Amino acid sequence: MWLYEGQTQYWGHVLTTRAGMWSTKASLELLAKISATYDVRPGGLWRTMADTTEDPVINGRAPLPWPSWQRNEDYYSEGQLMWLAVDTLIREASEDQRSLDDFASAFFGIDEGSMVTRTYDLDDVVDTLNGVVEHDWADFLDKQLHRREEGAPLEGLGRGGYRLVYRDYRTDFCKSFDAQAAQLDLRFSVGLNIATSGTVQEVMWGSPAFDAGLTSGALIQSVNGLDYSEQAIGDAIQAAQNGGPLLLTVKARSQSRTREVNVDYRGGHRFPHLEPNPGARLRLNEILASR
Template identity: 35%
Template sequence: MALFYGNGTDTGPDTLPFTFENLVNALNTVYPHDWASFFKERLHELTPAAPLGGFTQGGYRLVYRDTPNAWTAPAGKKDFEYSIAMKVRPDGVITEVLIGGIADKAGFASGMKLLPVNGKPFSIDQLQRAIRSAKGATAPIECAVENNGVATTLTLAHHGGEQYSALERDAGTTDRLLEIATPR
């Protein structure tokens, strides 16, 4: 790893750039692997989902539940990212819409402001109630929105209720994450 420390010389404070090949070669001296493919796949290719190999190989799986996980619950934050694929401020302004998600497909966009939801004045709690009541139903969630001074109605065809991500232990595998996190 001397490559990353001035090639073993005392350079003093200096910027020493390195190439992709330098990185791959240095990593191969530590642990032989196809590092070039590993990084090209993760840095230059798009995938529909996050790489979860570290979690699954560590003995866990990603699941979605209708209650917040232990990490987000104490904050009391209501997050709709995994249920309707958008983030909303308490004043109703949409701050993020996940591309290809339910809200995006329905025509929602960042900067729009939610007005009534299912005919009732907007609040985060009202949006949460609408998502909960749509679970298993057939009627979509109706949202009046304002975009640049123009009001319109959009519908969310989401019937899965609230969804929060969580890591769940896979009982049939070794708990490698616990092994890593255990103090020595």
């Protein structure tokens, strides 16, 4: 699944940009959001990406109450980060003469026109990668698939010439994504993803919102005495940096009464961005460039 779905996720991102359907800027902003999602999720401390390939996908998918801790089919997007690491490593090791394009051609570009299913295993993947550039790919993949570490696997991002940073404003991509999804994504700061209605869609495990006792499904009715709105909670988070309150009036989904929740957070807004590493070769831009 980490190849079949993870690399598909990687190519979907790359090829959409190469084809001009996304701008390079939008593509980098999306990658920042994906990277930050795994950077703040603590679930990787106990559950490996490989283990998520055991998640039920046929008639078994169901919403999880704590996805940031439980993890769910992370072989898709964390798998995408892994294949970025592979692509940039191939490029670096070959002095930028070869890339994951060569792997795709050798691995997928066989038996043209044949409708016969061709299965594969880990050894086939490793052998094909070694045919592109020599490396201890078995060990590399094993470490990527079975890592239990805090934060996202960002070595591919670094070799691609970028680093993940957090700033106090959203990228254009995140603004557009939030508007389309009718939400406000505050997972990287206070630890909440909130629908425009004020309903909490996700609470990040171990975040300030989690410590305050908030759960998904709760309805935020007011912020510091003002009716809930994106503006109201945004202003409150900003003001809390200087000691202001972050007091939410919430109603649980299964209850009629309300309660007040004081969220202890002073970190201000944190939204993900990619920043070029000074003097680095921007391989990520080369990966995304049209052919």
